[in-house]
Amino acid sequence: MHVLGARGGVVRLGWLWMGLVLAGASCSLTAGAGAAAGSPVTIRYMYWGGENEQSAVNELIRRFEAANPGIQVKPENTPYPEYGDKIPILLASGAGPDVIMLPPYLLPSLAAAGALAPLDEFIARDTSFRLDDFVVPARSIFRVDGRLYALPREFGPYVLFYNRTMFTQKGLTEPDASWTWETMVAAGHKLTEDRDGDGQMDRYALGGVGWINHYLPFVWQAGGEVVEAKTRQVLIDSPASVRGLQFYADLMLKERINPTYDELLRGRVNIEEWFASDRLAMSYNSRIAVGFYNQFKDLDYDVALLPKGPVSRAMLVDPAAIAIVAGTRQPEAAWRFFKWLVGPEAARLMSTRNLLVPALLSVVRSEAFVNPDVPPRHDLVFVEAMQYGRTVPLIPEWNEVSGVIGQGMLPVLRGQAGAAQATTQMASRIKQILSRPVRK
Known part of the structure; x- marks a missing residue:
């Protein structure tokens, strides 16, 4: 997993935990509602990860489907060495999934090709979504030409x-x-x-x-x-x-x-x-x-x-970004699942399973992440490390x-x-x- 910045260069993340940005809000989405209209829909989620990641994703999907009975999610795990080559081909063919885990170094080329759905309109229409709960760089490093194309589920500072x-x-x-x-x-x-x-x-x-x-x-x-x-x-x-x-x-x-x-x-x-x-x-x-x-x-x-x-x-900071594929036939279902993947319940689950550092301020400040009874003692070092975080060069x-x-x-x-x-x-x-x- 590698990070990507809006200017196409190595991102110097700076102090992540300072400053807030208000998210726009209005009505909820209706386009391509599918499940919201009563007819069940299936969306596909493509990601990479080992056994721990797969177990966590399956649990997240189980919880999501229980909370959203009209939507079924089909997970598609692909080994990381193949992932970066496979995703552009799938998206270009029109046979791609609806929601993806995004290797951020691919963001500039996929955004330029129109393969990713900008998130700004989704966010503006959804009053329940709190962009201000994301650490500050998360709201900017995945932007291209001012548009937000992805958000991190978590970060992985070394x-x-x-x-x-x-x-x-x-x-x-x-x-x-x-x-x-x-x-x-x-x-x-x-x-x-x-x-x-x-x-x-x-x-x-x-x-x-x-x-x-x-x-x-x-x-x-x-x-x-x-x-x-x-x-x-x-x-x-x-x-x-x-x-x-x-x-x-x-x-x-x-x-x-x-x-x-x-x-x-x-x-x-x-x-x-x-x-x-x-x-x-x-x-x-x-x-x-x-x-x-x-x-x-x-x-x-x-x-x-x-x-x-x-x-x-x-x-090195190594975030796992989530994006919605442009042209998905079920945009609202994809948005709901996207929100779930980057939301607090997913962040808490990933934190308790020790999968990287949550991108949400509300979770990183909670015992789901910082637990004095569970090593390491200085868990906040992972947070402090973000001050000095950099990413791999953001080139396809x-x-x-x-x-x-x-x-x-x-x-x-x-x-x-x-x-x-x-x-x-x-x-x-x-x-x-x-x-x-x-x-x-």
Whole structure:
């Protein structure tokens, strides 16, 4: 899941929790009412997600259908790697679903193609819908040319999970907002141990797995970027981007405070298992990891902001956006289900299942999200992280571009090439991709 901004560039989300906007209101929708007129209708909802997401979606649909007996919802789950390619084809063919989970990097091209229904008229006619309950950027980052095309169900900022037991054992202060790259590395050397002298680490400080969601924040923190989306200028080979990528690789290769890529590939180090068994001190993840870690009753952990880099503090924010497909034959039924998916009941359910961070102020302030009896203690770090949130470049080719970066980083993570050499090759391939006509 990636975020999208109205100007087609990387969104710097700013402080999410300040300011309110009043939503327009009037009468309820009547066009294509279907169920409202008494004849039952079926709408299709297309989304991606694993078992936890599917279970939650099925429960949401069950509750929605009970509250709206004239509307049936057919869920269509599609694996994420295929989703970004499949959605534009379905919508262009006219055989698409009625409501979709939207990979936000597709928003500019789908909006330009007229494939998504603007939400402004729906909102203006529905007095029950509270746009002012959404965090401020949610009301603007999904706009194109002033029109609102989607709203987030939730956000997924990546933060630093840390094992409190390991920090206590080493007499270290727990991570906080003062942490920098240097602070993290210094603490990492104290937390990493080869206990039996066999040359293999028995404990590691960091749990980066060589995934783009893990190293992209370090690029931003160094002042770099992959692609400037508005101008489509390739920046992955800039000195700042190289610095961020090399720093990430050096955590494995030079500092030796993160498992090597080959250790991870061979399965010698399993990040989740090591973290839960006091063998891994820190891991990068979103709130979706909370449900897994809370299964381990003896695990004492908490969360903190990612460390500040040499230029800025930056974190990846990963929202799940919901949109209505233009041309749906059941616009009111689609709108009702859309409202349900982005509404408070859905947000509370997702929060209690530890699925990311709700986009609604009323829910994020409630015990459904912040529960003092359930770890982590500092759940509001996920909220604070949004102040520094950024998104992937909002370009239709992002899936292909990110694949180039992922492949290009493999020799860097294995110590077979430096980031400067690898990014030169990445930049060349990305420029070729971006030189093709933009798919709409």
